[in-house]
Amino acid sequence: MKTMKLKNLLILSVMTSMTAACSKMEFAPVQTELASSAPTNSVSFSQVVGYGNKQVDFLIVFDDSNSMLPDLKKLAASLGDFVGGLETSGIDWQMCMTTTRAMNNVWGFSADFVGYSPAGGTPAYLLKKGTPNLTTIFENTVNAMTIGGSGSADERGLKATYNHFALAGSNGCYRAGAAVSVIIVSNEDERSVGGDASKMKSNDAAGSLLPLEAEDMPANVVAMAKQKFGSDVRFTFNSIIVKPGDKSCEAMQDAASASPSHEGVVYDNLSMMTDGGVGSICDSSFVNNLNTFRDKIVNSMTHMTLQCTPVANSVKIGINGANFTQFKVEGNILKFNSPLIEGTKIDLAFDCP
Structure with missing residues (x-):
């Protein structure tokens, strides 16, 4: 009898242990299932896009190669309204200018505006807020430019920008803490074809395929901006170009001149990197393009x-x-x-x- 009771006790003990063990094994899946169906955490809030620094320093980069005169005239006609809109927006602006080729053997040389006589020792290459007759000044400047000629076929808008930034300490074009915005207008790419042999055309001039150098690289232009103006500089590079993939525009530009046009791939890349605007050089007016640039220039x-x-x-x-x-x-x-x-x-x- 004692033996039977002992056996029964052992069986009962084993069954109890098994039941407890089974209960533990079944518990985990139940927890997982509950967690997966748990309610989500709802988040809601409101905020207002902040107001940034109202000072903006501009650099206009003109492609002065021999096919560009009609497009530069369009830009000149649009810039006056653009700058007027900046003043209406309360932006304290100033502007310098350079070209895609070296001037006086210097890339990024600041060119004088024509028909502009600033007071108080301000150089003639530095336009400032409140300057009257801006449209006339822009038109006079374009009409006085030497279009075409030596060196103009090697368009290097990024090199010019890079060097203009590098000279920031001596040219007086940039104020501490101001946002920096570049606007380039060109119907070709950096060094005509952006160093891409596949973009060459049969009527490209001999020697048009040239390698991009350090100053021609978008990332290096951004690095120079941060070096000169601070790592938190609000810098936008805005392009009026033959947009990549726009074959219709490219054909229009080719038909308008003996010199071939090319997609502005490298310029487009820098605009994308800096959240700048990209407009088409084939637009009948650049007013809408410039207004888009203005919206990107204000704090956003x-x-x-x-x-x-x-x-x-x-x-x-x-x-x-x-x-x-x-x-x-x-x-x-x-x-x-x-x-x-x-x-x-x-x-x-x-x-x-």
């Missing part, structure tokens, strides 16, 4: 970093009280399809997992 917001990667399709945005859908989400980065300018109110809601 292009993206926001969210506290989590939001649940799919949970992001809801209101802009100044209206529903807004022109955005995309990449991980925890919210990107707006176009910059939101200063003063814009953003209402944002999304779910975190």
